[in-house]
Each structure stands twice: as structure tokens, then as C-alpha cells.
Amino acid sequence: MDLYSGHINQLIEQFAKLPGVGNKSAQRLALHIINMPKEHVQRFAKVMLDARENIHYCKTCYTLTDNEECTICANAKRDHKTIMVVENIRDLAAYEKTGKFEGVYHVLHGAISPMLGVGPADIKLKELVMRLEGEVDEVIIATNSSLEGETTAMYISKLIKSTGVRVTRIASGVPVGGDLECIDEMTLLRALEGRTEI
Secondary structure (H helix, E strand, C coil): CCCCCCCCCCCCHHHHCCCCCHHHHHHHHHHHHHHHHHHHHHHHHHHHHHHHHHHCCCCCCCCECCCCHHHHHHCCCCEEEEEEEEEHHHHHHHHHHHCCCCEEECCCCCCCCHHHCCCCHCCHHHHHHHHCCCCCEEEEEEECCCCCHHHHHHHHHHHHHCCCCCEEEECCCCCCCCCCCCHHHHHHHHHCCEEEEE
């Protein structure tokens, strides 16, 4: 037996489709929305639609932005000769929280995983190689310590070595199998400072 009417159930179903939101959380969110003043709900809906309409990938590093370039790539004070390669936007955010990395990023939007049918052409590797045509001194590979992350790191290393650009890998300190977005700032900072040539 359904506890709620069709509209409430539909709202709960939509919230439950969000990552990390279970049925109880979806129900709580749906009931919260229903009890909000109508103007707040309209503003919330408008912000979501505007975000979906206006946010796109940075033309340089492929993080999300509502400008042509993100604030990191557009910042002349950043070291544009040092590029940190990360798997996703959450990993970029994790390193930015340390406040210590002064270079720029490149977001792959995934990792090589033959088991899942994800090959080098399915992530932003071609775009990374194009960036190396400019003045780049070092590429820091900061993919996760998972099998997919290590596979991607080795592939990138082989791809870049022939260009003469220095390639380094973040040091251990990041636990094997751990996701960067879940690791504290000090551990991330130690991993960055202890990176090694590969």
C-alpha cells in the first residue's frame, strides 16, 4: 500500500535517484520541499534549471564553470606549467582544500577500466596531450590508488614520457583503494609533497 499520493511518490522517486540518497532521505527531502513556502520552492527550481542551463566544462581543464574558463585556469598567479591530472571534479576540490597546490588541473572524467568498457578514448586524454603542446614543465598524476587509477597513471606516463615533460605520481599516503574526495587535507598534502618520478 502506498503511504503517499502520486505527486509525493513521484517527488520521492526523483530524490531517490540522486547519488547517496536512500529512500528515507528522499522522503525527508520531499516532505521538506512540500512544506517550504511556494516562493522558496520556485527559487530552488529556478536555480537548478539555471545551473543546468549555464554550467559547462572549462575549455582548458574540463572542470565545471559558468564562464569560458574556470577561476583556476583564468588565474594568472597559478603555475600554468604544472598540471595535476585528476579523475573527477571532486578530486580537484579535495586538492584545492589543501590550499597548497599552486598549479592548474586537468580533469579526466573517469579512469581507464577495460572491465567496464572504458578505454583511453572515453576520458579526456586527447585534450591533456593537446595541452602539452604549450609550455608545460611537469604533469602530476593524481588518480586514485585503485586498479583503474593505477592503470590510468601508467598509461598517461607512457603517453607523456616521449614529449620530454616531467611526469610524477602522487606519493603513497593516499591509501590503496581510497578515493581522494574522502581523504583529509594533511594526507593529501603529504602525498603531493612526496610525489615520485614514474
